Amino acid sequence: MKVYTKNGDKGMTSLIGGKKIEKDDIRVEAYGTIDELNSYIGLCYHYLKEDSDKEALRKIQVKLFDIGAELSSPNYKRIKNITKEEDVEELERLVDYYTDKIEKINEFIVPGTSIASANLHIARTICRRCERRILSLSKQDEINLVILKYINRLSDFLYILARYSEDEIIPVKF
Numbered sequence: 001m002k003v004y005t006k007n008g009d010k011g012m013t014s015l016i017g018g019k020k021i022e023k024d025d026i027r028v029e030a031y032g033t034i035d036e037l038n039s040y041i042g043l044c045y046h047y048l049k050e051d052s053d054k055e056a057l058r059k060i061q062v063k064l065f066d067i068g069a070e071l072s073s074p075n076y077k078r079i080k081n082i083t084k085e086e087d088v089e090e091l092e093r094l095v096d097y098y099t100d101k102i103e104k105i106n107e108f109i110v111p112g113t114s115i116a117s118a119n120l121h122i123a124r125t126i127c128r129r130c131e132r133r134i135l136s137l138s139k140q141d142e143i144n145l146v147i148l149k150y151i152n153r154l155s156d157f158l159y160i161l162a163r164y165s166e167d168e169i170i171p172v173k174f
Helices: 026-045 051-071 085-099 115-140 146-164
Strands: 012-014 020-022
Touching (some): 026 115, 051 146
Antiparallel strands (some): 012 020
16 A cells, blocks of 8 residues: 555545545645644654553543544534534643642743653644634634643643643743
């Protein structure tokens, strides 16, 4: 089996259902940025020490594949809203769990007190870009709006996990 198909050589790609669109379409930007985030979270996984932290990231990676599928379908209702409120609630539980384990601060912090923390902060900023791309897509086409909630909570979770992963190093406050 060949990895290349040559179908995209002229700047077009196919969505779920076969519709062809240009590769710089906001829909492709949205699910492409989800793919970038998923890959970066895969890198972050390897810097974490605790199995429970790693397991949380793996679950998120699987959910990001679902979100990519939803965003790559021009008729999102056909795939029956894979991303649900329960997914958002699960992230909220994770945010609450890790928030209880870190020092409360009211200042901005300088990212990067440890290699794990630094990479999780990069993942957080990629997640914020995902959110902006998905919001732009939602202005042009109907999407499952729970995805926006999920991505917003995910950036919160990545922030809290980055703080938690500072290896007991005091964060640099700004």
